[in-house]
Amino acid sequence: MKIDKNTINKIARLSRIKLDDKESEDYIKDLNSILDWVEQLNEVNTENVEPLSNISSSILPKREDVSNDTNSSEEILENAPDKLEGFFAVPKVVE
Amino acid sequence: MSKSSLKQTLKDLDIKKISIRELNQDYLKRIKENENLNVFIHFSEENVLKQIDNLEKDNSAKKLKGIPIAIKDLFCTKSMPTTAASKILENFNPTYESFVTQKLLDEGSIFVGKTNLDEFAMGSATNTSFFGNTINPLSQENEPLAPGGSSGGSAAAVAADLCLGATGTDTGGSIRQPASFCGVVGIKPTYGLCSRWGIAAFASSLDQAGIFSHNVEDASILLQSIAGFDQRDSTSAKVDIPNYFENLDDDLNGKTVGIPKEYSIDGIPIEISQIWEDAIKVLEKKGVKIKNISLPHTKYALPTYYIIAPAEASSNLARYDGVKYGFRSDEIDSLDEMYENTRAQGFGREVKRRILIGTYVLSAGYYDAYYLKAQKVRKLIADDFNKAFKECDFIVTPTAPSAAFPLNEKQNDPIKMYLNDVFTVPASLAGLPGISIPFGKDKNNLPLGIQILGKHFDEQQVFNAAVSLERSYE
Numbered sequence: 395m396k397i398d399k400n401t402i403n404k405i406a407r408l409s410r411i412k413l414d415d416k417e418s419e420d421y422i423k424d425l426n427s428i429l430d431w432v433e434q435l436n437e438v439n440t441e442n443v444e445p446l447s448n449i450s451s452s453i454l455p456k457r458e459d460v461s462n463d464t465n466s467s468e469e470i471l472e473n474a475p476d477k478l479e480g481f482f483a484v485p486k487v488v489e
Numbered sequence: 490m491s492k493s494s495l496k497q498t499l500k501d502l503d504i505k506k507i508s509i510r511e512l513n514q515d516y517l518k519r520i521k522e523n524e525n526l527n528v529f530i531h532f533s534e535e536n537v538l539k540q541i542d543n544l545e546k547d548n549s550a551k552k553l554k555g556i557p558i559a560i561k562d563l564f565c566t567k568s569m570p571t572t573a574a575s576k577i578l579e580n581f582n583p584t585y586e587s588f589v590t591q592k593l594l595d596e597g598s599i600f601v602g603k604t605n606l607d608e609f610a611m612g613s614a615t616n617t618s619f620f621g622n623t624i625n626p627l628s629q630e631n632e633p634l635a636p637g638g639s640s641g642g643s644a645a646a647v648a649a650d651l652c653l654g655a656t657g658t659d660t661g662g663s664i665r666q667p668a669s670f671c672g673v674v675g676i677k678p679t680y681g682l683c684s685r686w687g688i689a690a691f692a693s694s695l696d697q698a699g700i701f702s703h704n705v706e707d708a709s710i711l712l713q714s715i716a717g718f719d720q721r722d723s724t725s726a727k728v729d730i731p732n733y734f735e736n737l738d739d740d741l742n743g744k745t746v747g748i749p750k751e752y753s754i755d756g757i758p759i760e761i762s763q764i765w766e767d768a769i770k771v772l773e774k775k776g777v778k779i780k781n782i783s784l785p786h787t788k789y790a791l792p793t794y795y796i797i798a799p800a801e802a803s804s805n806l807a808r809y810d811g812v813k814y815g816f817r818s819d820e821i822d823s824l825d826e827m828y829e830n831t832r833a834q835g836f837g838r839e840v841k842r843r844i845l846i847g848t849y850v851l852s853a854g855y856y857d858a859y860y861l862k863a864q865k866v867r868k869l870i871a872d873d874f875n876k877a878f879k880e881c882d883f884i885v886t887p888t889a890p891s892a893a894f895p896l897n898e899k900q901n902d903p904i905k906m907y908l909n910d911v912f913t914v915p916a917s918l919a920g921l922p923g924i925s926i927p928f929g930k931d932k933n934n935l936p937l938g939i940q941i942l943g944k945h946f947d948e949q950q951v952f953n954a955a956v957s958l959e960r961s962y963e
Contacts, residue, residue: 405845405848408852409848410810412830417841421845425849427903427904428795431795432859434788435792438786438865438869440865443866445868446864446865446868447864448694449871449919449920450680450724455720470813473584473814473815475812482813485824
């Protein structure tokens with residue numbers, strides 16, 4: 395088993411997702427079965443193979459380095475769950 | 490009433506056989522009659538009427554003037570909310586317009602509504618949506634069927650004739666598989682053909698916008714409208730967009746079709762092997778040379794995809810933290826509590842599963858074993874296609890390993906659900922264009938799809954082969 399209780403707690407913490415005990419149990423099961431299934435990739439010899447991260451076959455064009463103004467801060471804040479004097483507002487972080 | 494095509498409707502509007510208002514009122518009526526299908530996350534008659542009013546005042550000639558189009562609710566639209574079918578974006582009203590929807594607006598089309606999808610496009614049945622299942626319009630009353638996914642709402646909207654075309658996005662098959670399930674045409678173009686700007690990101694190296702329509706001609710018209718370079722998407726390609734529709738040519742004489750042996754897999758229904766054979770026979774009669782090809786790494790495409798896509802998703806979805814937009818939990822004693830509760834309550838089960846797996850495969854100590862390994866296998870899969878396309882002009886395969894299945898049938902077993910994408914994922918990993926067209930029925934009279942794949946940016950060849958097969962079948 396690759397994923398145990400400790401591992402799932404660690405990943406959940408890294409992902410900033412709170413899990414209850416029942417969920418943790420379910421995800422341990424799901425994740426282990428998915429990881430067992432993807433294990434078959436180890437059959438493939440990938441020695442000297444370059445990893446493929448960008449499949450664009452056309453050459454990516456450069457653009458002029460010019461500044462432009464798009465959204466106003468008002469627009470950006472329009473969907474904020476909480477805002478204060480032109481800023482996003484969050485719970486207090488410094489005591 | 491028989492479904493009218495986009496091409497015919499444009500003619501009817503042009504000769505004033507029908508007005509924009511009459512046309513759209515017809516569609517509005519059907520949308521209201523079909524509310525039980527749960528096709529739309531957002532639909533407002535008032536909004537549609539307002540768009541009609543505005544177009545009536547506009548005297549300029551526009552290519553899609555007055556044409557009713559449905560938009561997958563993953564595209565940001567200023568005129569309507571955008572949710573990605575997630576609670577976490579329940580109240581999100583974009584202040585900007587996606588590239589693709591802006592192009593459609595510029596052409597004068599009317600947005601009838603925002604269609605349902607799997608939450609953040611993660612699923613194959615439109616059953617992970619926060620807003621409930623969409624029902625396949627081809628269902629019998631006593632047995633509701635899934636429309637496929639993730640763009641199931643868009644596919645269903647076209648199948649139920651609630652619009653003349655719809656936008657979708659395809660990451661591993663999310664246009665082609667629902668098109669097959671709903672008996673409509675669906676094209677995913679080459680990665681980079683349509684800008685991703687303004688589309689809620691799932692897996693950025695795979696996500697690509699595309700089109701659903703009643704037939705291949707309509708798809709060729711609509712794809713041209715949404716394609717094009719955009720500097721706000723760094724992977725947007727600077728290529729010339731041909732007039733696909735004008736260039737359509739169903740004469741395939743002298744072309745070569747590749748038939749990959751690895752796509753004959755165990756356990757798929759006999760009818761699917763049968764329509765595949767039928768399609769090959771039709772092509773042979775048209776003077777197409779049949780070439781048996783091999784794509785040896787095909788069986789590794791799904792596991793590769795289910796490492797790469799969740800990895801990219803875990804990174805892309807980090808932005809939903811309850812700070813800048815969308816849902817925020819009430820339980821916010823500290824900043825960390827706010828993040829953790831917001832994301833726990835805002836995301837659904839499948840999305841969380843993929844974020845967790847993606848976080849794991851990217852985490853220290855596992856990155857090389859999973860993510861880097863998957864990227865290397867991805868290279869081999871792309872190379873398989875590059876080699877194959879030296880010997881053929883296009884490739885023909887089935888679209889999906891089954892016809893539409895009953896709602897919720899595969900929900901409990903993630904791997905079984907992932908197998909839906911077995912024929913569509915390889916081309917996604919290689920960034921190739923692919924179309925699904927209806928081609929034959931199964932024993933329950935449900936539609937089956939044939940998939941045609943082409944070389945990078947050779948959408949024209951894909952359309953030509955598709956229109957040729959479509960015309961032979963009609």
